[in-house]
Amino acid sequence: MKKGFSIQKTILAAGTLFTILIFTSCLKTNDNNNSNTPVAGLMAFNLSPDKSAIGIALSGNNLTNTALAYTNYTGGYLSIYPGTRSVVAYNAGSGTSFTASDFTFNEGKYYSLFVVGADTVYRNVVVNDGLDSLPSASGKAYIRYINAIPDSSQPLVTVSDNANSVISQNAPFASVSGFVAINPGNANIAINNNNNIQATRSITLEERKIYTILFAGIPGAADTARSVKIRYIENGKLKEDSAAQQGVSVTAPRSVKIN
Template sequence: MKKINWLLGLAIVLVAMQSCMKNKNDSPSTPVAGLMAFNLASDKNQVGFDIGGNVFTPQPLNFLNYTGVYNGIFVGTRTLTAFDAMTNSSIASANTTYEEGNYYSAFLIGTSNNYRTLVVADSLDSLDAVAGKAYIRYINAIPDSTAPTVTVTANDAPVNSGVLSYGHISRFMPVNVGNVTITTSNGGNISTNRTFPVTEKKIYTILLAGNPASNNMDSVQTRYIENGTLQ
C-alpha cells in the first residue's frame, strides 16, 4: 500500500486502539477507516457530527470549519448525522459503507432548512507521488440553482475549466507546484477567486461555499485545506 503522511488524528486513534487490543489477549486489531468532516452550511454554526450515535467532533464547527484531521471510525455501513450542537437536533444524515484503511470526507451543505450531508470516498491511495506535482479537488457548496463555471490555473497555465453544479465535487487532479488560482463565476450572483501556493506531493481540497445573497461573513468565498502528503 502506498505510504501517505496524514494529519495526526487517525494515527493517534489507531495507536490507542492497538494498545487496547494488545491488552486483551493479543486479539487482532479493530478495522478502522478515516473520516474528515466539514461544515459548509452558511447559516449553521455550532455543528457537530456523530456516527452510529457517537460524537466524533471534539468541538462544534462554525461555517467553513472542519475537523482538521481524519478521525478513526469503525468500518461497515453506518449513519453519519450532522446536528445542531446548541439544540442537539439533527440537521441531515447519510448512510455510507466505510471500508478498512480508506479515507472519507463528509460535508454539511445547504441553507434555510434545506440541508444535505455528503460523504465521499477520497481514494487517496490512487494518487501517485510525482516530483513537482501537487493534487487538488474542489466542491461546490454554494446553494444556488445555477451551475457556475470553475476555472483552475497553475502558475497562470490552464489546468481545468467547466461547470460544477451545487453539491458536486471534482476528482483530485495533478497541478504543478507554485501558485494555483481558482475562479468561480456564474456571470451573476456568484463570483469568487483565490490564489494560493501548493507544495510538492501535498493534497488539497478547495471549498466553494457561502450565500450568494449575502455580503457578510457568510458570503460566497473560496477556502482550501490540506488533506495530507504523499510519500
C-alpha cells in the same frame, strides 16, 4: 502495492503552533478505546452558512466532542469503525438533527464529509478521497474542489497553474471533483456564474501535497462572514516511498478554521 502518505496540517490556536500528523500505523478509533481495531479515516466539514455550530454522529457516536462552527472542520482525518454507518448532523445547542444519511466506510480508506445547504434544505456529502491511488510522482501536487454554495446555477470553476489549465467545468451545488495533478507554485482559482457568484483566489501549492478547494457562502449575502468565498485545506502529503503501508493515527478531535 498501496501508496503511502502522511496527513499533515499546521494550525495556530490559542497562540500555540500545533502540527497534526496522521501517518502509517495501526490505530485506535475515535468510537472507543479498543486497540488493533480495523479503521477508516474521516474528515468532516461544516459548510452550511446558516449553521453556526453543528455536531456529527456516526451510528449514535459523536465524531468529536467539539462543535464545528461554519467554515470549521475536524483538522485532520479521525479514525472510525468501518462498515455501513448512519451519518447525522445536528444542531450543537439543541441536539436536533437536521440531515441524516447512510454510508459504507471501507477499512483503510479515507473519506470526507461535507455538511452543506441552507434555509431548511441540507445534505451530507460523503466521498472516498482515494488518497491511496494518487501517484507520488516527483514535481506534482494534487487538487480538487467542492461547490458548497447553495444555488441552482452551475457556476464555472477554473483552476490553473502558471502553465496550464487543470480544471475548467461547470459545478452543480454539492458536486465534488476528483483530485487532479497540478504543478507546485501558484494556483489560480475562480468560480463564476456571471451573476451573484464571482470569486477568485491564488494559493501556493507544495510538491506532493494534496489540497481541497471549498467554494462556500450565500450568493449576494450582505454579511461578509457568509458571502461567497474560496477556501482551502491540506488533506495531506504523499510519501516518496510508494511501497509504504497506509493507515491513520488518532488525533485529538478539535474544530479548526478553514483557510
